[in-house]
Amino acid sequence: xxxxxxxxxxxxxxxxxxxxxxxxxxxxxxxxxxxxxxxxxxxxxxxxxxxxxxxxxxxxxxxxxxxxxxxxxxxxxxxxxxxxxxxxxxxxxxxxxxxxxxxxxxxxxxxxxxxxxxxxxxxxxxxxxxxxxxxxxxxxxxxxxxxxxxxxxxxxxxxxxxxxxxxxxxxxxxxxxxxxxxxxxxxxxxxxxxxxxxxxxxxxxxxxxxxxxxxxxxxxxxxxxxxxxxxxxxxxxxxxxxxxxxxxxxxxxxxxxxxxxxxxxxxxxxxxxxxxxxxxxxxxxxxxxxxxxxxxxx
Numbered sequence: 001x002x003x004x005x006x007x008x009x010x011x012x013x014x015x016x017x018x019x020x021x022x023x024x025x026x027x028x029x030x031x032x033x034x035x036x037x038x039x040x041x042x043x044x045x046x047x048x049x050x051x052x053x054x055x056x057x058x059x060x061x062x063x064x065x066x067x068x069x070x071x072x073x074x075x076x077x078x079x080x081x082x083x084x085x086x087x088x089x090x091x092x093x094x095x096x097x098x099x100x101x102x103x104x105x106x107x108x109x110x111x112x113x114x115x116x117x118x119x120x121x122x123x124x125x126x127x128x129x130x131x132x133x134x135x136x137x138x139x140x141x142x143x144x145x146x147x148x149x150x151x152x153x154x155x156x157x158x159x160x161x162x163x164x165x166x167x168x169x170x171x172x173x174x175x176x177x178x179x180x181x182x183x184x185x186x187x188x189x190x191x192x193x194x195x196x197x198x199x200x201x202x203x204x205x206x207x208x209x210x211x212x213x214x215x216x217x218x219x220x221x222x223x224x225x226x227x228x229x230x231x232x233x234x235x236x237x238x239x240x241x242x243x244x245x246x247x248x249x250x251x252x253x254x255x256x257x258x259x260x261x262x263x264x265x266x267x268x269x270x271x272x273x274x275x276x277x278x279x280x281x282x283x284x285x286x287x288x289x290x291x292x293x294x295x296x297x298x
Contacts, residue, residue, distance in 0.1 A: 014050065014051060014052040014199070015052050015181070015183040015184060015185050016034065016052045016054050016055040016058070016178060016181050016183070016184050016185070017037050017052070017055070017184075017185045017186075017187060017192060017195060018030065018033050018034060018037065018178065018184060018185070018186055018187075019033050019036075019037070019186075019187065019188070019189065019192055020186050020187060020188045020191075021188070021189070023179065023186050026175075027169075027171045027172045027174070027175035027176075028171055028175075030174075030175040030178055030179060031058065031062050031171055031174045031175050031178065032062075034055055034058050034059060034062075034178055035059055035062055037055065037192070038051060038055055038056065038059045040196060041196055041199070044196055044197075044199075044200050045200070045203070045206065045209040045210065045213055046196075046199055046200065046203070050199055050202070050203065053092075054093075054096065054177075054178075054181060056089055057089050057090075057092050057093030057096060058093055058097075058174055058177065058178055059089075060086050060089040060090050060093060061089075061090055061093035061094060061097070061099075061170065061174055062170075062171075062174060063079075063080075063086070064076055064086075064090050064106070065170050065171070067079050067080075068158070068161055069162070072155075072158035072161075073109050073113060073154055073157065073158055073161075074124060074125045074127070074154075074158075077113065077125060078125065087106075087110060090106060091103060091106065091107070093174075093177075094106060096177060097170075097173040097174055097176070097177035098173055098177070099168055099170060099173050100168075101164055101167070101168045102161075102164060102168055102170060105157065105160060105161060105164060108157060109154060109157045109158075109161075112153045112154045112157060113154050116154075124154055124155065224242075224245070224259050224270070224272075225242060227270060227272060227277045227291065228242060228259060228261055228270050228279075230291050231270060231277060231278070231279040231288075231289045231290075231291060232263055232279070232289075234279075234289035234290070234291060235263075235279055235288045235289035237263035237264060237265050237268075237288075238263055238264040239261060239262075239263055240261075240262040240263055240264060241261065241262050242259060242260070242261045243260045243261060243262060243267075244259075244260045245257060245258070245259050245260075246258045246259075246260060249269070249271075251271060256271060257271075257272075258270065258271055259271075260282075266281075267282060268280065268281060268282065268288065269281075269282050272293075274293065275292065275293060276290050276291060276292045276293060277290065277291050277293070278290045
């Protein structure tokens with residue numbers, strides 16, 4: 001996720017936005033609605049300066065909650081793209097929504113994790129804390145053997161997190177805080193789409209962002225998908241869906257890998273070898289398009 005985070009938490013003129021049809025839903029509905037709106041804004045390449053700070057704070061508190069429930073603080077560390085920046089949003093969000101005990105626990109957990117050596121941090125993230133069998137294959141105690149190491153402290157704080165949720169419900173606090181925003185915009189679906197489009201229209205370097213996003217997407221796209229898309233362009237088709245890869249496809253008596261996909265004109269296959277890839281009709285075996293691969297000279 002490329003969120004363009006910054007250590008600064010700018011005070012912008014943008015307000016948090018929630019869909020009208022979800023504002024009176026459950027607490028989880030409200031929190032999820034904010035997540036969906038922020039994701040939609042990120043998808044349209046808006047940066048943090050173009051999204052309400054409190055919407056982002058709510059968004060990252062929910063991110064922290066989700067990751068912590070899924071795999072403890074270790075999973076949060078694994079999945080946070082830039083922890084320093086996201087930590088700041090979480091602290092501000094927890095404070096804003098009145099989750100004082102969670103804020104204290106978060107600060108203690110961060111301090112414990114950040115005090116680990118690189119070796120200890122790796123052991124904790126791998127789940128090797130020595131909690132079950134002493135310290136023999138796990139993290140070691142302090143030099144005098146009198147206190148548990150910070151790695152096991154973080155592990156213990158993970159357990160404290162779930163217990164704390166019983167008395168300080170982050171979803172309920174988050175939802176109440178969102179509903180209570182004094183400048184909250186409550187919009188129906190069409191109004192929300194127009195609102196995001198209007199924000200996007202103010203972006204001065206939108207074309208540059210779009211080009212960069214397209215390049216990043218291409219780099220992240222599997223090679224077989226890139227080839228299929230190129231074949232569809234050559235054939236004048238619009239790709240709908242890549243359905244499956246069949247490693248046992250029989251082509252001219254030879255077993256080969258075939259990718260099945262659908263376009264606006266039906267179902268087709270992609271076969272490739274070291275020299276070229278072809279798009280064929282699965283029934284007639286007619287070749288509709290072909291692309292040659294560049295062969296590197298020795």
